[in-house]
Amino acid sequence: MRGLFRWSGKWWPGVVPLVLFWAVAAWNNTASVEADLGGKSAAAVKDIVLDKTRISVDGRDVTFGADAFSEDGRHGALIAVESVPGVRLVNDESRLVPEAKPFVWSAQREVAKITLAGNAPLPSVRAKLMDVARDEVKGIEISDQMNLARGAPVHFEDAAVLLIGQISKLKDGKVAISDSGVTLSGMARELGGREAIAAALKNLPQGFSVSANDVRAPPYVFQANKDPVAVTLTLSGYVPDENVHAAILGSASRKFFSEKVVDNLKTSVGAPSGFVNAVIPALGVLSRLSTGTLVVSDREVKISGDALYEAAAAQIKAGLPKDFPRDFQVQADISVKPASAPVDATVCQQLFNDLLSKAKVRFLTGRATIDSDSAGLLDHLIETALRCPNANIEIAGHTDSDGEDAANQALSERRAQAVLDYFVKAGLPADRFTATGYGSSQPIASNDTDDGRAQNRRIEFLVR
Template sequence: MSQPSKWWWGLIPLAILCILATFITGKSINSDLNNRATASLGSAVVSPVFSVAGRDVALAGVVFSPDAANQVAASVGQVWGVRRVLVDAKEPEVAKPFNWAISHEGPSVVLSGSVPNPDTREKIVATAKATFAGADVKDEMHYASGAAAGYAGAVQFGIDQLGKLSKGSASLSDTGLTISGSADTSDAYNAITTALKTLPEGLTLAKSDITAPKPEPAAPVTPTTETPAAPAVATASSSTDTSAAATATSTVATTAAAYGFDAARDTDKLTLSGNYPDDDTHGKILDTAKSLFPGDVVNDQMTAAPGAPNGFANAALAGLSALSRLAKGTFSLAGTNATLSGEALYDGAVNSVQRGFAAALPDGFKAASATITVSTPAPAVDAVNCQSMLNGIVTKSKIGFETGKARVSPASSGLLDTIVATINRCPGSNIEVSGHTDSSGDEKANIVLSEQRAKAVLTYLTDAGVPSSRLTAVGFGSSHPLASNDTEEGKALNRRIEFSVK
């Protein structure tokens, strides 16, 4: 020991061994503590990130309730060896609106949009796999806060209905359900249209676009005509020929007069029956019906048959437009004779509907005197419910205008009549009508156009009997977008009229 120069060299490897032992053991302890802390979490935290310093544990990640962070800290703190827990886990960002969607095409099912927590996510995926057995279910959902009450039940309902269709999609925007697709059988079509009339509590039908199975074409109607007799010298034979020709003409006229079309509107349902001459006309009638009656289930019972009178398609579309202004009613075509009856939404609409119906029919068609009464007024509501009802109306359908102009499209008359009837239910409130555009073009011109469109709507309302003292019109141009103006879909959403109850 009195000669350190002979032994101090041995301290160097000893020091190295101590350092290595400390590093390796510490790393092992940290790893063990990390593993045991992670195991204690279960599914309480999504994408957990731990850092361990000595016996202190810091945790980041995603939790799904305000109390979850405290529960996580308590759970990790009970792990043997942990001295202190620092939790920086946060809830997902709020999604507004809270959107969710499912699409089914061939063997593929895609889930997308927002989901509030892991348990609900697992149930949605399990439901989709059970409903679409054998399909490739792709989960592209992401976590978000802000789901409406009843979200899980609404999603379950949407998946169940989509399961009745051969292909299609369903989506939720807060409490509004949109569903579209094709039914292969009449039973499936009837089942889904019936279900959409009794939605789960809190769920509303934003839009339904269900294609019914194509009906089998009816057997062609072959008019029975008599072949005129060959001309003869005798006067009696000529008389017989004239009689035969008259019989033939009478038979053909009866066949044309028998060609019919009917549309009946009741609460949230439109039933179409009768004939259509070709697929193009059939498609136009269905597309127009779905556009004019956005909240109604369209029940297509039409069949194909030849023999339609000239102008049949335009007459059918004119009748549907008039029917859209009634709370309930019927429109019928029998040959070239058109009839309309039902209940208008308010007093001032009766004469307007009658005049518009007769004027819109094409040449050669005759309108019988429309039998229109006024539906019983619904009870008054407060400002909050009035705002909610107006929001629901403009969510289902948009007020249309001629491109680049402030002239309201005639096809929007039914929608505006519904708005008039709704405003009449909240007589103690004032209404601000605001116009909005997308970002295309000059912003000053957009502000002017949006204000002119708001004023055009205001004029419709006052002409319908709403006191002008209750209404104001304002134009915001593109300053209040609902969606990105980078896509055509976003621009379409931004071009709108809104109603604010004051």
């Protein structure tokens, strides 16, 4: 017995390394098997649409977790994992993605940010909507706050893509889907944007309809700025069509006799009713100012600037209510330009000549009624008369040779008197002026041409 125990004591130390070697080998083999089964299981479900896939292996047992978008997809994924060679048991921790009732989605635009929120039916659709938003509105932040959910209506993806295209037309606002209903709100970026969105909505996929479209148009703005330093009249903003565009340019060229008209106008829909009937008289008011600005925003007219003399400011303010369409609101901030220094008779005559070389006092055809387009010129002539308070001035009327001499003589007298009356109404003393008609007796051009006859029909100022 003593010998046996001695032998056993010698054997035991040799067994320990063998056991350790066997344990390490077994562990390495198990780890290799688990890694192999994990990789094969992941490959088995890679073509199945899943979200948050989770696979872990313990020996030959696989725990499979994922969010599936249909019962068929979930069941198919389990079968695929169970069919992996070497898998003994599959512990199912998969679930269906929650169903959204109603299925809602939205895209909201702030000035420099677009947020996509609500639900998307698949990861691929979610990614596509983000890509579409980045392409449609470049250079601003796109925030993804979408969740994945089941229950999307048929053609949801097409409807959402179309609506993202409309968010680019908004300055701010929101487009949304609730099941098959579409709603829109906000402010269009440009005039015509609201109409463009409405036209695009006609292409919504079958089954979708517009529940509410509360997109507002931006104000319809027309602006005119008279700059006496640059001697320009700058027109900007919008007009409804080319006919109105031409009418406004023509009116501006007649009313503003010395300024260069700078045309920056664009055509766009959305003009309020009566637009041209408000803009043209507003330009007439601006033509009577030495410097000023006109802004027509929808049905609100704002005019500011300096009148050439005190009575002109009073006349302008008194005439505003009756000169504009009833549904337009008119605000006028009219001050008076400081009076210019007096001049002698010779300089006064030169000033009259300079003004009348740029434009003529116009009358209605065959009548002694002063055309409203001449209001700006007349105010400048009155300002000149105010600068030579001691001079006596003859207002001379002339006609062309068409018609009877007696009729032309009478017409020239009435026209000269109409101008004198305009001056007296402006506050100038009547005894400083005489109105004389010369008929067709003093032509300055040939009466054989239209242009010559037009030159002969004139009002002159003669400083005595």
